[in-house]
Amino acid sequence: MGEVIVITSGKGGVGKTTTTANLGTGFALLGKKVVLVDADIGLRNLDVVMGLENRIVYDLVDVTEGNCRLKQALIRDKRYESLYLLPAAQTRDKNAVNPDQMKVLCSDLAEEFDYVIIDCPAGIEQGFKNAIAGADRAIIVTTPEVSAVRDADRIIGLLESEGKHDPKLVVNRIRPHMVKKGDMMNIDDIIEILAIDLLGIIPEDEYIVISTNRGEPAVVSPVALASIAYKNIVRRLLGENVPLMTIESNEGFFYKLKKVFGF
Amino acid sequence: MLEFIQKFFGKEAACSKNIAKERLRLVLVHDRANVSPQFMEVLKDDMIKVISNYMEINEQEMEVNLTNTNSSVTLVANIPVNRMKRSAFQQE
Amino acid sequence: MQEDVIFKGSKTGLQLLLSETADFGNIIQQLKEKLESATNFFSKGCIVKVPIANRVLTTEQQQQLTSLFADYGLKWKEVQDPSVSDEQPAAEPTPKPMIITKTLRGGQEIMYSGAVIIMGDVNPGAKVTAGGDIVISGACRGVAHAGAYGDEKATITAKRLIASQLRIADVIARSPDNLDDFIQPDYTETACIKDGAVVIEPAKQQYTFN
Numbered sequence: 092m093g094e095v096i097v098i099t100s101g102k103g104g105v106g107k108t109t110t111t112a113n114l115g116t117g118f119a120l121l122g123k124k125v126v127l128v129d130a131d132i133g134l135r136n137l138d139v140v141m142g143l144e145n146r147i148v149y150d151l152v153d154v155t156e157g158n159c160r161l162k163q164a165l166i167r168d169k170r171y172e173s174l175y176l177l178p179a180a181q182t183r184d185k186n187a188v189n190p191d192q193m194k195v196l197c198s199d200l201a202e203e204f205d206y207v208i209i210d211c212p213a214g215i216e217q218g219f220k221n222a223i224a225g226a227d228r229a230i231i232v233t234t235p236e237v238s239a240v241r242d243a244d245r246i247i248g249l250l251e252s253e254g255k256h257d258p259k260l261v262v263n264r265i266r267p268h269m270v271k272k273g274d275m276m277n278i279d280d281i282i283e284i285l286a287i288d289l290l291g292i293i294p295e296d297e298y299i300v301i302s303t304n305r306g307e308p309a310v311v312s313p314v315a316l317a318s319i320a321y322k323n324i325v326r327r328l329l330g331e332n333v334p335l336m337t338i339e340s341n342e343g344f345f346y347k348l349k350k351v352f353g354f
Numbered sequence: 355m356l357e358f359i360q361k362f363f364g365k366e367a368a369c370s371k372n373i374a375k376e377r378l379r380l381v382l383v384h385d386r387a388n389v390s391p392q393f394m395e396v397l398k399d400d401m402i403k404v405i406s407n408y409m410e411i412n413e414q415e416m417e418v419n420l421t422n423t424n425s426s427v428t429l430v431a432n433i434p435v436n437r438m439k440r441s442a443f444q445q446e
Numbered sequence: 447m448q449e450d451v452i453f454k455g456s457k458t459g460l461q462l463l464l465s466e467t468a469d470f471g472n473i474i475q476q477l478k479e480k481l482e483s484a485t486n487f488f489s490k491g492c493i494v495k496v497p498i499a500n501r502v503l504t505t506e507q508q509q510q511l512t513s514l515f516a517d518y519g520l521k522w523k524e525v526q527d528p529s530v531s532d533e534q535p536a537a538e539p540t541p542k543p544m545i546i547t548k549t550l551r552g553g554q555e556i557m558y559s560g561a562v563i564i565m566g567d568v569n570p571g572a573k574v575t576a577g578g579d580i581v582i583s584g585a586c587r588g589v590a591h592a593g594a595y596g597d598e599k600a601t602i603t604a605k606r607l608i609a610s611q612l613r614i615a616d617v618i619a620r621s622p623d624n625l626d627d628f629i630q631p632d633y634t635e636t637a638c639i640k641d642g643a644v645v646i647e648p649a650k651q652q653y654t655f656n
Contacts, residue, residue, distance in 0.1 A: 133553060135571070144570065145610035145620040147589075169623055181571045182555040237378045244382050252393070273369030280375050284382065 093124075093201040096208050096328075097226035099250075101242030103213030105234045106263040109299060109309075111210040112140045113317070114230075116308040117325035119174035123205040126165065126175040128196075130222035131212035132187055135179035141168065142306020143176050152180035155192040161199055170311065175204070185217040190224035197225025215249055223250065229258035230290060235265060235276040244285055259290035261324065266295045278335075291324035292336060293317050387420050387427040394418060401431065410436040451476040453494075460559075461495045462522065470507055474514060481518045494522040540578065550574065550588065559595075570610060579603070589613070598639045603649050607635040612644050619644035 098111045108131075115127040129137035132152060138144040149164035154177070161177075168174035177200070180187060200207045211222035223229065229250050233243040243260070250258050262281055269275035282289055296317035302309040310325075312318040323333045398418045405411055412434040421428050450468035454461045464473055494515065496503075503511065515522050541560035552571025556562055561578035572588035574580055578600055580592045585606035591613040593600025598615045608630060612619045617639055634649040 139570075142623070145623075147611070148618060181553050182573060237374050237381070240378055241381055241385065245385060248386070270371075273371050276371045276374050276378075280371065284375070284378055 093203075093205045093207055095197045095201055095225055095227045096206065097130075097211050097223050097229050098208060098232060099211035099219065099222065099229055099246055100213065100232040100239070101215060101246040102233075102239045105232050105239050106293070106299075107213075107232050108136050108140050108210050109303070110230070110232050110261060110263065110293075110321075111137060111208050112308040113310040113321040114325055114328070115174060115206070115208045116141075116168075116171065117310045117321050118206050118208075118328075119168065119171035120310065120322075121325065121329070122173065124173045124203070125206045125208065126177060126200050126204045128177045128200070128207060128209045129179035130193070130209050130218060132179045132218065132221075133181065133184045134212065135181050137210050138166075138176060138178045139306060140303055141176055141308065143168065143178075144306075147178045150178045150180040151196070152183050152187045155188050155196060161196075170307070185212070185221065188221050190220050193221045193224040195225075215245065219246075219249070220253075223253060223255060226255060229255050230261055231258050231287070232261045232263055233281065233285075234263050235270075235281060240276070240281055240284060247285065247287060258287060260285060260287050261291050261293065262289070263293045264295045265292050289335070290327060291320060293320045294336070383427055384422065387422050389420065394420075401433075405433065407439070409438045412436055449476075451480060453480065460493075461525075464496070470510075474510060477511075477514060481514070481520075494520055495525045496522050543578070544576075549584065552588070557594075568604075568609070576600070592637075600638075602637040603634060605634050606630060607637060607646060612637050612646075614639050614644055617642065617644050 096114075098107050098114070100107050111127055115125045118125045127137060127141070128151065129135050130151070131137070135150075138147060143166050146166045149159040151164065153159045154161050154164045165175045165177055168176065197207055197209070207225075209222050209226060212218035231243050231246055231250075233239045247258055250256075260282070262278055265278070266275055270277045278289065278292055294316045296309070296315055298312060298315035299309050299317050302312065302315075309315050309317045310321045320336060323336070326333045398416065401418065402411065402413055402416070415434050417430075417432040419430050421430055450465035450473050452463040454463055462477075496511075511522060541558075543561040543563050544556070544558040546556060546562065546564045547566065549566035550556065550564065550568045550572035552569050555573045555575070556564075557575045559577040562574055562576040562580050564574065564580075564582045564584070566582075567584035568574055568582055568586045568588040568590065570587045573591070574582075574588070575591045575594045577595050578592065578597065580590050580600075580602045582590070582602075582604035584604070586602070586604035586609045588609060589611045590602045590604075590609050592602045593615040594613075596615050598617075600614055602609070602612055602614065608621065610621055614637065619637070631648075635646050636649040637644050637646045639645075
């Protein structure tokens with residue numbers, strides 16, 4: 092029986108889809124059997140981030156409505172054999188699915204896969220409720236901005252009221268030079284306010300844009316900063332104790348990183 | 355330039371991250387206080403459960419509220435006690 | 447959500463199936479939402495068939511239906527049996543092509559029993575399903591499905607045929623993964639089935655419907 096993880100944030104544009112794609116691919120890199128579920132019905136994006144948009148025949152709504160079998164709707168990744176995508180419907184809306192259907196879907200997927208990773212839509216309405224319904228645990232993505240942290244707090248509260256306790260935090264798009272100048276909240280500031288466990292930090296990395304353009308998750312790259320950060324998170328999810336990236340330093344982020352990784 | 359001068363004179367508060375943090379703290383205090391009536395009912399029920407182990411209370415006249423001031427949120431409970439329970443002490 | 451109102455495309459045109467049990471107010475409400483969300487779908491002057499065996503309508507209800515349809519430039523008429531036409535032999539003439547005069551954007555969907563002509567683009571995430579041929583005057587970047595009822599002779603023609611996916615009858619073809627060394631020709635192309643696979647070739651100069 093696999094684990095169902097939902098990636099959520101409340102605010103849009105903080106990197107849920109990117110995080111879903113990279114964590115999923117990161118698990119697949121380590122040989123785990125993974126399925127990514129795009130729960131953003133009507134505004135699907137995970138398919139383009141994964142570069143699988145031209146293979147979609149059936150989608151999540153087709154499965155829940157019984158138009159096709161679950162296996163027919165799963166798209167195998169073009170790079171990794173053990174990685175699959177269940178795309179969202181584009182021509183429907185959030186109300187086409189309900190939480191009970193999602194619970195059934197998640198437990199069906201968890202029988203086949205080691206990890207089921209759900210990309211949650213922004214907001215706290217029906218789409219959010221659907222996405223978290225079948226999840227065993229939640230990962231909250233935020234950025235070091237007032238608006239994103241505030242929404243993350245709201246999401247933590249909503250998750251608790253749905254009985255999903257102990258979500259983990261990923262702080263995305265940290266800019267070391269701004270943190271150093273005191274113009275960006277640092278990790279300690281955010282953790283102090285949200286009071287939840289930190290799962291990892293992702294530095295701002297232009298490579299994310301490049302990899303999204305290509306439809307190839309950044310984690311595939313052996314050197315990109317974001318790639319290393321995502322790989323660390325994957326290892327932490329697997330139970331390894333991986334130290335956080337150090338991001339404040341006089342010599343600059345990259346230097347320190349080089350020191351940490353010894354190259 | 356101004357930033358530079360402020361930094362030069364060691365004015366920590368001028369850092370925009372501190373402004374962000376302070377604003378966020380205030381916003382969250384208010385966000386978190388805006389809880390649903392259902393939440394308050396659940397809280398009330400739980401309180402009754404715990405307190406009933408030690409004393410008999412008047413559930414009808416019990417009042418539980420969150421009050422908001424500018425910088426903090428307080429939980430105020432007004433619970434009329436009818437009688438202390440002896441059994442609770444004897445267990446000690 | 448319970449669907450009390452279902453539009454069904456068939457070889458003879460559009461059919462409206464109404465729930466036998468639902469409240470008529472709900473039906474009108476849902477119908478309104480459907481018409482609103484899919485204004486593209488319903489071409490003006492289109493006649494929607496409402497099988498009476500499905501639900502008996504009072505005169506007042508009929509008037510309500512007429513005025514609602516009129517708001518969207520549609521008409522309706524009653525037909526005898528709900529299962530009409532669906533599986534009937536092709537005795538009826540093929541319906542006139544549907545002409546869409548704007549670009550279809552992501553999430554928009556056209557479904558029509560006959561041929562579909564689009565004077566514009568079909569963007570990624572948009573979907574065109576036609577019982578007959580599909581002709582697109584601009585670029586086709588979305589999903590196009592011609593011959594949706596199994597007609598393997600159906601074709602898909604577009605000025606720029608770069609669809610993420612082409613389907614003809616039951617055959618599916620998708621665009622190549624590596625678009626880097628892919629050169630888009632500057633002539634109109636047509637996709638059709640040859641030897642059981644979708645092939646793309648330069649379009650005939652004049653496209654005609656038969």
